[in-house]
Amino acid sequence: MTRPLPVDEADFPADADLSEQIRFVLHYACLAPSSHNTQPWLFQIGDRSVRFYMDRQRWLRSADPDQRELHLSVGCALRAFVRALPHFGLLGAVTFKPDEADGDCLVEVLVRHAEGGPERPSVLHLFATRHTSHGDFEDREPAHAVLEEMQAAAEYHGVALSLIRDAGDRAAAAHWLAVAEARQCADPAWREELADWVRRGVFGTSWLLSRMGALAVRYLDASRALTRKDHDHLADAPVLAVITCIRDEPVSWLCAGQAYMDICLLLAREGVCVQPMSALVEDREARARLAQMCDPGKRHPVHPFRVGYSRIEAERETPRRPLEEMLRPL
């Protein structure tokens, strides 16, 4: 699947101010994955820098009370921005929490021109092919070298990646995923929140389907169908990958998001598909079980996702908000 990019790279304003160039590259940050496609970020562009804020209006209070996925999603957008910069001859240096007084300001990226000019080949084309997969996966693992590269990407960001490849362990994880999702479906607040986002069309459904889907989430008990599908998808996937952190705190979650973005890009390069399965870490008991499966070193599982080769060709394209809506004035 290839999605149309929001800007044509040929339109990069090479002769404009750095702030204009930053604004252009931010279009690629908007293509990052995010929990429920909430795109919970805001950007504040300075002369030579950009600040990334969390957007509390788009926080999933019910599914994500700790704001872990909120930070992960901003981490994805941050990394997408930093990875896109070199294509345009720019480099970014990241500082976490640049403004202690403003808790919503998570990161500042100082941008400068790269000595060596534009990076070639770059990863820009992968932004068009990266997406989340929702179909069945084939019964074959990615090459060992790819799995190792995923782990190296996690370590680069100071987090770790556990790979659950044993069928028995994946069956156990799938069981806990189903338990977690059934609990969520039984919670009216959780259903109301999901229904609200489905109604907004964040998953790429038409106006009519979005409204019908929202009504179904709100009033029909679709939990059996949902939990069965996700259970089977996880049990049948060749690999369950889990990003884990030593500390369960915001900066670690931002790092985990950056690692996930890098992993998505490298898997897009290899034609390998991913789907996060967040209920496994949203439910306290399921998360504790997953922690035991991942790693004996008491690391915290923060982002589980299945990895494999999709059997289906086309995925529904998820929409993005216009960049203008994500800009925060100085």
Ligand SMILES: Cc1cc2nc3c(=O)[nH]c(=O)nc-3n(C[C@H](O)[C@H](O)[C@H](O)COP(=O)(O)O)c2cc1C
């Ligand atoms: C932190 C995080 C959690 C996510 N959790 C799930 C999930 O539990 N199930 C799922 O199908 N997709 C999940 N996703 C994927 C998003 O739904 C997806 O990124 C978004 O809809 C945009 O679609 P795209 O990735 O195809 O661009 C998650 C993504 C992130 C970044």
